[in-house]
Amino acid sequence: MPEMPTGETPAARDPEAASPTSGPAGGPAARASATPADPGATGAPAPRPVLTKKERMQIQRQLMPEQLAEIRAGNFGEVNLGLTEQLAILEAERCLVCPKPYCIDGCPVRVNIPKFIGHLMEGDVRSAAISLLDDNALPCVTGRVCPQETQCEAVCLRGKTGKPVGIGYLERYVADWAMEHRDLLPAGRPAASGRTVAIVGSGPAGLTAAGELAKRGHAVTVFEAFHAAGGVLLYGIPEFRLPKDIVQAEVDRLVAAGVAIAPDSIIGKTYTLPELREQFDAVFVAVGAGLPIFMNIPGENLKGVYSANEYLTRVNLMGAWNPESDTPILKGKRVAVVGGGNVAMDAVRTARRLGADEAAIVYRRSRAELPARAEEVHHAEQEEIHFEFLTVPVRIVGDDQGWVAGLECVRTELGEPDASGRRRPIKIDGSEFVIPADIVIVALGTRNNPLLTSTSPDLRLNEWGYIQVDDNLQTSMPGVFSGGDIVRGAATVILAMGDGKRAAASIDAYLRGELPPSTVTSPRATEAGESTEASAGAPRPAVEPAAKVAPAAPTAV
Amino acid sequence: MHPIVEKTQLSPNVTRLVVTASRIAEIRRPGQFVIVRLGPGAERIPLTIADADPAAGTISLVIQAIGKSTEDLVALEVGGVIQDVAGPLGKPTELLESGHAVCVGGGVGTAVVYPIAQALHDRGVRVTSIIGGRSREWVIFEEELRRAGDVIVCTDDGSYGRHGFVTEALKDVCEAGGIDEVFAVGPVPMMRACSELTRPYGIRTTVSLNAIMVDGTGMCGGCRVSIDGRNQYACVDGPEFDGHQVDFKLLADRLTTYREFEQDALRRRHEELLRLAEARQLAEAH
Ligand SMILES: Cc1cc2nc3c(=O)[nH]c(=O)nc-3n(C[C@H](O)[C@H](O)[C@H](O)COP(=O)(O)OP(=O)(O)OC[C@H]3O[C@@H](n4cnc5c(N)ncnc54)[C@H](O)[C@@H]3O)c2cc1C
Ligand SMILES: Cc1cc2nc3c(=O)[nH]c(=O)nc-3n(C[C@H](O)[C@H](O)[C@H](O)COP(=O)(O)OP(=O)(O)OC[C@H]3O[C@@H](n4cnc5c(N)ncnc54)[C@H](O)[C@@H]3O)c2cc1C
Ligand code: SF4
Ligand code: FES
Numbered sequence: 001m002p003e004m005p006t007g008e009t010p011a012a013r014d015p016e017a018a019s020p021t022s023g024p025a026g027g028p029a030a031r032a033s034a035t036p037a038d039p040g041a042t043g044a045p046a047p048r049p050v051l052t053k054k055e056r057m058q059i060q061r062q063l064m065p066e067q068l069a070e071i072r073a074g075n076f077g078e079v080n081l082g083l084t085e086q087l088a089i090l091e092a093e094r095c096l097v098c099p100k101p102y103c104i105d106g107c108p109v110r111v112n113i114p115k116f117i118g119h120l121m122e123g124d125v126r127s128a129a130i131s132l133l134d135d136n137a138l139p140c141v142t143g144r145v146c147p148q149e150t151q152c153e154a155v156c157l158r159g160k161t162g163k164p165v166g167i168g169y170l171e172r173y174v175a176d177w178a179m180e181h182r183d184l185l186p187a188g189r190p191a192a193s194g195r196t197v198a199i200v201g202s203g204p205a206g207l208t209a210a211g212e213l214a215k216r217g218h219a220v221t222v223f224e225a226f227h228a229a230g231g232v233l234l235y236g237i238p239e240f241r242l243p244k245d246i247v248q249a250e251v252d253r254l255v256a257a258g259v260a261i262a263p264d265s266i267i268g269k270t271y272t273l274p275e276l277r278e279q280f281d282a283v284f285v286a287v288g289a290g291l292p293i294f295m296n297i298p299g300e301n302l303k304g305v306y307s308a309n310e311y312l313t314r315v316n317l318m319g320a321w322n323p324e325s326d327t328p329i330l331k332g333k334r335v336a337v338v339g340g341g342n343v344a345m346d347a348v349r350t351a352r353r354l355g356a357d358e359a360a361i362v363y364r365r366s367r368a369e370l371p372a373r374a375e376e377v378h379h380a381e382q383e384e385i386h387f388e389f390l391t392v393p394v395r396i397v398g399d400d401q402g403w404v405a406g407l408e409c410v411r412t413e414l415g416e417p418d419a420s421g422r423r424r425p426i427k428i429d430g431s432e433f434v435i436p437a438d439i440v441i442v443a444l445g446t447r448n449n450p451l452l453t454s455t456s457p458d459l460r461l462n463e464w465g466y467i468q469v470d471d472n473l474q475t476s477m478p479g480v481f482s483g484g485d486i487v488r489g490a491a492t493v494i495l496a497m498g499d500g501k502r503a504a505a506s507i508d509a510y511l512r513g514e515l516p517p518s519t520v521t522s523p524r525a526t527e528a529g530e531s532t533e534a535s536a537g538a539p540r541p542a543v544e545p546a547a548k549v550a551p552a553a554p555t556a557v
Numbered sequence: 558m559h560p561i562v563e564k565t566q567l568s569p570n571v572t573r574l575v576v577t578a579s580r581i582a583e584i585r586r587p588g589q590f591v592i593v594r595l596g597p598g599a600e601r602i603p604l605t606i607a608d609a610d611p612a613a614g615t616i617s618l619v620i621q622a623i624g625k626s627t628e629d630l631v632a633l634e635v636g637g638v639i640q641d642v643a644g645p646l647g648k649p650t651e652l653l654e655s656g657h658a659v660c661v662g663g664g665v666g667t668a669v670v671y672p673i674a675q676a677l678h679d680r681g682v683r684v685t686s687i688i689g690g691r692s693r694e695w696v697i698f699e700e701e702l703r704r705a706g707d708v709i710v711c712t713d714d715g716s717y718g719r720h721g722f723v724t725e726a727l728k729d730v731c732e733a734g735g736i737d738e739v740f741a742v743g744p745v746p747m748m749r750a751c752s753e754l755t756r757p758y759g760i761r762t763t764v765s766l767n768a769i770m771v772d773g774t775g776m777c778g779g780c781r782v783s784i785d786g787r788n789q790y791a792c793v794d795g796p797e798f799d800g801h802q803v804d805f806k807l808l809a810d811r812l813t814t815y816r817e818f819e820q821d822a823l824r825r826r827h828e829e830l831l832r833l834a835e836a837r838q839l840a841e842a843h
Contacts, residue, residue, distance in 0.1 A: 225774050227594050227601070227641040264643035266774055270580060290776040294788070301783060301807055303814045310777035318771070319598065326600040326626055327771075328818035402810040449775050451793065 051093055061163035062091045069382035073352050076239045076321055079379055080144070080172075088173040092121035094158060095165045102155040103167060109498040111135040113152060113167055116174060129178035129185060132171065137208045138497060140179055140246045141233060143172030145342075146494050147373045179249055189258065190217040195511045198223060198280040200267045200452065203231020204493045205286035205484030207254060208500030209507075214257045216508050222254075223265040223276070226317065231288055233493070235317035236309075238346050240353070241376075244316070268451040273459065273480065282479045282507045285467060286500065289485040291447040295338065299396025300442075304330055304404035308339070308347045308443035315350055332439030334358045336407045338393055339443030340365065345376040347441045348385050360386040360435060362393060364412050364425040388435065390414070392427060396440055406434040446490050458522045464489065472506040473499060474518035481507055559639045562615055567697040568690065570622050571665055572631040573607070578642045579614030581606065587672040588650030588765070588797055592773040593618070593630070594641035600626045603770045603792070605669040606645060616642075619668030619697070625822035646773045647796050650763070652676055656737035657683040659730055660702070661723050661751055663743020664690065667698045669765055670742045671705075678705035685709065687726045693717035724750045731758045738763065741800060745809045752800030762800035766791045766808060769815070783807050 065081040066072075072079050083091065095117040103113040112135055119128035132139050148154075148168035156164030178185060195218045199206045202224040210220045228234055230247040255261060267273055267287070276283050292307035294300055311329070314320040318327035335351035337344050340363035352359045361380070363370065366389045370377055381387075390412045397406040410432050412425035448465035460468045460476035466489055467482040469475055475482050483499025485491055509515040563575035581591060590605045608617035622628045633639070650673050658677050662670040667688045674684045684706030690696040693716045702708045709726045710718030719726055724747070730736065731754065739762045741751035748764040755762045768780040768791035775793040782791050783804035789795065 225643070226772065227643070264641050266643060266646070269644065269646055269774075270584075290774075292776065292778040294778065301781065301788070301811070303811060307778040310771060310779045313771055313777055318600070325598060326822060328815040328822075330814070451774055 053096060056093055056096060057158075059090060059094045061094065061166055062087045062169070064166075064169055066379075069379075069384075072240065073349075073383040076353055078243050079240050082176060083166075083169050083173045085173075088170060089121060089123060091166050092117045092170055095121065096157060098157055102157060103152040103165075106152040106155040108151065108492075108494050109136060109501065111152070111171075117165070117167075117170055120170060120174060125174060125177050126181075126184055128174045129181075132174050133178060133185070136171075136497070137211045137501070138204060138250055138493075139171050139175035140250065141204065141242060142494050142497070143168050143170075143175050144242050145237060145373075146171075147492065149374045151494070179246070182253070190215060192219065193217040193511070195219065195282070196221070196280045197507060197511075198276045198283045199286065200273070200276070200283065201225075201231060201286040201288060201484070201486075202229035202251070202261065203286060203288050203484060203496060204233060205288075205496035205500040205503075206231065206284065207250060208497040209284045209286065209483075209504045210254050210259045210500075211257065212501055212504030213507060214254065214259050216504070218281075218508070218511070219258070219260075221260040221262055221280070223262045223267055223271070225264075225266040225287075227263050228317065229261050229263065235313045236343065236346070238312065238316055238350050239321075240349070241346065266451065268453075268455040273452060273456040273477070277477060277480055281511055282481065284500075284503050284507060285452065285475070285480060285482040285486060286484040286496070286503075287449065287452055287486045288496075289446045289466070289490050290449040292442070293444045293447060294442055295393060295444065297393060297395055299398055299404070302396055302398040302404045303402050304332065304438055305396060305440045305442070306330075308337075308343045308441055309446065311347055311441050312343070312350065315354070321350075321354060329354065330439055331355050332437070334360075334435075334437045335439040335441065336360050336362055336435050336437040337441045337443055338362045338407075339445070340370040340372060341443065341445070342372045342376060343445075344441075344443035345372045345380050347443050349376075349380055349383060351439065351441070352383055352385065356439075358386060360388055360437075362388045362391050362407065362409060362435065364390065364392045365414060365422060366390055369422050390425065392425065393440075394432070397434060404438055404440050406436045407440050408432060408434045446485075448486060458524055460520050460523050468520050470519040472509075472515060472518070473503045474506065474510075474515070474520065476518060476520040476522045478518065479510065481510075559642045561633050561635050561637050561639070562613075564633070564635050567619065568695045571668070571695075571697055572620050572622065573668075574618045574620065574630070574633065575610075575615050576618060576639060576642060577614055578616050578644075579611075581642065581644050582609040582614050582616050583611045585609050585616065585645040586649035587652070587676040589645035589647050590773075590796065591616070591618070591642050591644035592646060592770065593639055593643075595626070595629055595633075596640045599629065599640075601641075601771060601773070602626050603646070603767075603773060603796075605672075605765075607668040607671055608675075619665060621665035624819050625826050628823070628826060643773065646792060648794070650676070650740075650797055652680060653682050653738055654680065655682060657685070657735050659727065659736055659739045660684060660686045661727055661739060661741040661743070661747075662686065662688045662698070662702075663723055663741075663747040664695070665697075666741075666743030666747070666765070667696075667702075670740055671698050671701055673740050674702055674705040685730060687711065687723045687730065689713070689723040722750075723747065724754055727751055728754055731755060731760060736760050739800075740764075745805055745812065748800060748803075749805040752803065752805075756801055763797050764800040764803060765796045766798060766803065767796070767812070768792075768808060769812060 066079050097114045101114045104110050116128040116132040152167045153164040158164050197213050197218050197220050199222045202222050210222050213220045229251045233247045292309045314329045319325040320327045320329035331354045335356040337348040348359045391409045393407050393409050395408040399405045411428045414423035415426045418424040458477045462468050469482050473481045473483050481503045483503045484496035559576045561574050565573045585606045590603050592601050594601045604618045606616050607619040622631045660670045660674040678684050686702040686708045689711040692712050692714045711723050739755050741748050742765045752762050770780045770792050771777045773792045775790050780791040781788045784798050785802040
């Protein structure tokens with residue numbers, strides 16, 4: 001069981017809040033606790049005093065209650081425990097409900113942030129939940145994994161003079177409430193449209209599109225290569241950041257809304273994309289960017305070298321963190337993880353929880369350039385993860401039995417900014433040194449998996465192998481849409497979800513015959529010197545439910 | 558959900574399960590495999606599609622019980638279900654158009670080589686199969702392979718067929734000449750020996766690599782093998798490769814990665830079975 005930090009309250013631990021000059025901060029806090037509104041039970045609004053702007057400005061940002069670092073480094077329970085109702089309302093009261101809210105511009109899917117926070121500060125969690133769910137299909141997920149510090153919170157007006165409103169924390173609070181109180185939220189099945197849509201991939205893009213299309217009455221089947229749905233949310237992001245029962249609950253909710261899930265269906269193998277297109281009125285391809293990248297340095301085939309994909313899949317999807325599980329994982333005493341993104345942080349903190357005495361991040365730039373979410377870096381530091389900055393591996397050292405013994409590296413210094421705007425690391429000659437390690441995990445990003453694309457000759461890809469789409473997310477194949485990482489390259493959950501939502505709207509328009517033809521041309525049409533009209537196509541009439549392709553009894557997983 | 562419709566014991570530790578998987582039965586080709594997961598908590602393991610009956614919607618899996626997951630699978634009875642069967646995975650075998658092929662099978666590898674022999678025979682290629690086992694009771698698929706051509710059976714103890722290893726028989730066949738391709742599937746040392754043997758004759762030799770897999774779709778990289786000095790993924794680039802280019806030492810070494818866990822898992826399984834048996838005895842005594 002996760003444990004709450006004992007002794008001090010999170011509010012009191014806030015260095016700002018604890019400062020003696022913050023005086024009246026206790027005022028609203030005391031008021032909040034004096035008003036025992038209990039939206040936790042019914043979500044019904046309870047009358048709350050309206051604060052002045054000045055009063056709001058005096059409330060300090062609430063801290064997220066979390067498991068103590070020493071304790072959580074030894075378990076897989078969630079690190080962040082979530083705000084209590086009182087803390088959430090107090091945090092909501094910090095929002096100034098700006099007439100021109102910058103935060104909405106900062107959110108890739110333009111969640112109406114002041115609207116849901118406004119309901120919350122009135123104590124009306126139910127209305128907050130209805131508003132939030134209208135904009136964001138998986139708020140339980142984004143509230144936990146969005147890089148808020150570079151999105152909504154980066155532009156929050158309150159951030160100009162202090163700390164921004166904890167938008168992510170509030171999103172999580174409202175979303176978790178909604179998950180617990182589904183029965184209090186409006187539901188209802190739309191009339192069936194008679195149209196069928198296949199979705200390939202059950203990551204955030206696929207799940208979001210499935211929900212949106214089901215809402216419009218289309219019969220949706222989600223084809224997933226793995227035995228369970230969720231994509232990176234399930235096999236990549238660890239339990240301690242995103243509990244798997246949350247992902248499962250979201251999938252269950254889709255199934256309850258009539259979405260069929262077909263696991264163990266590898267498109268490109270079990271069925272091809274052209275086959276799916278024949279059997280369904282439209283297809284949305286959201287297969288992510290699943291292929292691991294290795295370093296191509298000597299020693300990468302030694303036992304004890306993992307791609308982050310393999311390491312995290314074994315632990316998360318296959319449950320290898322549990323010693324009783326049938327799927328094994330090597331538990332190193334000294335683990336070196338190469339990379340500086342979310343994936344690297346997840347891998348190194350997982351290694352720590354599996355018992356590594358020393359777990360290190362090896363990153364070629366400096367702390368300032370780490371691409372991971374700020375909170376993950378902070379949590380990693382608290383968990384005594386060691387950071388080797390300005391360091392590049394050149395060789396993995398092995399012992400005479402073929403096991404990893406260390407990671408030979410060189411130091412770097414930062415030169416001129418490169419195309420990505422980040423300063424380019426330059427190796428320093430003669431600075432070789434060896435980090436002792438028995439496990440090395442490579443977390444340097446992922447690429448397009450050609451399994452699907454190589455069996456779809458009419459699908460136009462860009463020079464990196466990602467699927468090309470037009471503004472409506474249409475591919476070069478009529479009636480086939482795409483989004484998420486397979487279009488953008490490895491990006492974020494919220495961008496994938498945004499694509500899922502846009503694709504659903506486009507597909508709906510397409511099925512009604514209201515979408516202009518794709519501007520992306522078929523690679524074959526160009527080869528044959530044909531005009532772009534080859535790829536244009538009106539939607540076909542609704543066909544019989546796909547008896548051949550849809551598995552006999554798609555199951556929830 | 559994939560019910561077991563038939564179960565046959567082929568040798569002391571090899572069992573054939575006929576499993577419902579209609580889509581896979583319909584489209585699978587020789588050389589392809591499935592990833593199987595028995596149920597919640599179980600491992601994902603790769604198994605070759607030994608045979609398929611598209612009309613009945615079934616595939617045959619021939620399983621050598623050597624560890625926890627394979628023992629759990631062969632403990633299933635008719636009517637039992639395997640939760641997940643994903644595939645068909647891997648590249649299909651590149652089949653000769655004509656000529657003379659030799660199919661060498663060691664142990665459970667004989668079941669892997671069988672669909673290849675069958676397909677070669679169907680397109681008019683002459684097939685000679687060389688199969689082996691410790692002794693007579695360990696020889697599998699002899700009858701099936703006879704339908705595809707000549708069969709030379711070898712046993713280590715001479716209790717049946719030719720006395721000795723399959724490699725010795727293969728050498729004689731190569732000496733006789735006229736061989737266009739050799740397919741060799743079995744334990745790593747056997748595939749390595751066959752590849753070394755055919756190299757001087759310049760006979761194209763295809764082996765099927767049993768690297769450790771998780772997803773079977775190219776997303777984890779755990780199944781990487783070294784082919785002609787370059788890394789390839791056995792699940793998507795293979796599982797069949799040119800035996801003359803495979804780094805067998807690396808493959809054999811990587812297969813030992815989880816040995817300690819495997820032995821531990823097997824020990825725990827056997828202890829559990831023992832406990833169950835004791836409990837049953839106790840219950841019966843009362
Ligand atoms: C370890 C890790 C941590 C991350 N942390 C964060 C974070 O904190 N915040 C954040 O915003 N982003 C994070 N990301 C990135 C984010 O998870 C991805 O950008 C996002 O999941 C992409 O969504 P998607 O729907 O496009 O694809 P995915 O989530 O990759 O899902 C694709 C699905 O398609 C399936 N599939 C693939 N090929 C086929 C096929 N041929 N047939 C059928 N199914 C197929 C896959 O099995 C998978 O289930 C992280 C990524 C990883 C790996
Ligand atoms: C493409 C392919 C086709 C195969 N076809 C067959 C077949 O038709 N019949 C058959 O009996 N076996 C086949 N195998 C081997 C089979 O997958 C393993 O024997 C099985 O996974 C062992 O699991 P276990 O828990 O029973 O044994 P364990 O005790 O876990 O391991 C025993 C041996 O199997 C290897 N192994 C363990 N886990 C895996 C895994 N996930 N993937 C691959 N190897 C593993 C180990 O390295 C070890 O050498 C095939 C393997 C591959 C890669
Ligand atoms: S979805 Fe992400 S960016 Fe948008 S409001 Fe929520 S946390 Fe902020
Ligand atoms: S099994 Fe994961 S890449 Fe081959």
